[in-house]
Amino acid sequence: MKKIILIIMSLLTFSCSSKAQEQTMNASRQSEKKILVAYFSCTGTTEKVANAIAKTVNGKLYRITPATAYTSADLDWNNKTSRSSIEMSDENSRPALGGEALNLKNYDVIFLGYPIWWNVCPRPINTFLEKYDFSGKAIIPFATSGSSSIANSVTLLKKLYPKIKWKEGRLCNDNIKQAEDWARQIIK
Numbered sequence: 712m713k714k715i716i717l718i719i720m721s722l723l724t725f726s727c728s729s730k731a732q733e734q735t736m737n738a739s740r741q742s743e744k745k746i747l748v749a750y751f752s753c754t755g756t757t758e759k760v761a762n763a764i765a766k767t768v769n770g771k772l773y774r775i776t777p778a779t780a781y782t783s784a785d786l787d788w789n790n791k792t793s794r795s796s797i798e799m800s801d802e803n804s805r806p807a808l809g810g811e812a813l814n815l816k817n818y819d820v821i822f823l824g825y826p827i828w829w830n831v832c833p834r835p836i837n838t839f840l841e842k843y844d845f846s847g848k849a850i851i852p853f854a855t856s857g858s859s860s861i862a863n864s865v866t867l868l869k870k871l872y873p874k875i876k877w878k879e880g881r882l883c884n885d886n887i888k889q890a891e892d893w894a895r896q897i898i899k
């Protein structure tokens with residue numbers, strides 16, 4: 712009887728220690744990847760998700776900052792002459808960016824967050840993707856919206872920037888915990 716108990720105890724000890732070892736290895740593998748979480752947000756929704764993702768994956772947070780900030784009048788989609796309406800009705804519009812310069816060499820993986828505007832990404836995202844050389848880089852898009860899906864925006868991004876290794880994107884309207892779980896999974 713004593714022998715059986717001893718065998719069970721040693722088996723349990725072995726399985727616990729190998730599980731702990733695996734978790735540690737996963738964590739260190741993740742920390743080896745240099746991750747950037749770049750996002751554009753005007754009213755804070757996408758920013759909240761970006762903050763949570765950056766914390767979860769131990770990534771560097773980078774705010775994509777327009778040279779001229781959007782006012783609430785600029786964001787009025789009911790007004791055809793508002794800044795966002797004018798920009799979004801012109802597919803070649805590329806609003807200038809400000810903010811700190813990025814050194815992409817420092818990153819292997821990039822999360823890219825944005826709000827859905829008129830079923831696509833806001834034009835400052837295009838400016839950002841054309842300002843730096845993302846060729847061969849892996850980009851993981853995520854978005855927030857009133858209700859639209861992320862699908863159309865990603866289809867367009869893939870078409871416009873085929874040299875980027877686009878990963879499956881995710882709409883993060885639901886809850887922050889789900890966004891964190893998704894981010895943890897997708898970088899494995």
Ligand SMILES: Cc1cc2nc3c(=O)[nH]c(=O)nc-3n(C[C@H](O)[C@H](O)[C@H](O)COP(=O)(O)O)c2cc1C
Pocket residue numbers: 751752753754755756757758786787788795796825826827828829830831855856857858859860
């Ligand atoms: C100009 C403009 C256009 C928008 N177009 C859409 C749209 O096509 N579909 C949608 O579901 N939400 C749309 N929205 C809502 C935003 O996607 C949503 O509020 C988003 O979470 C805002 O993110 P932010 O707080 O990070 O700026 C639009 C918002 C603005 C300002």
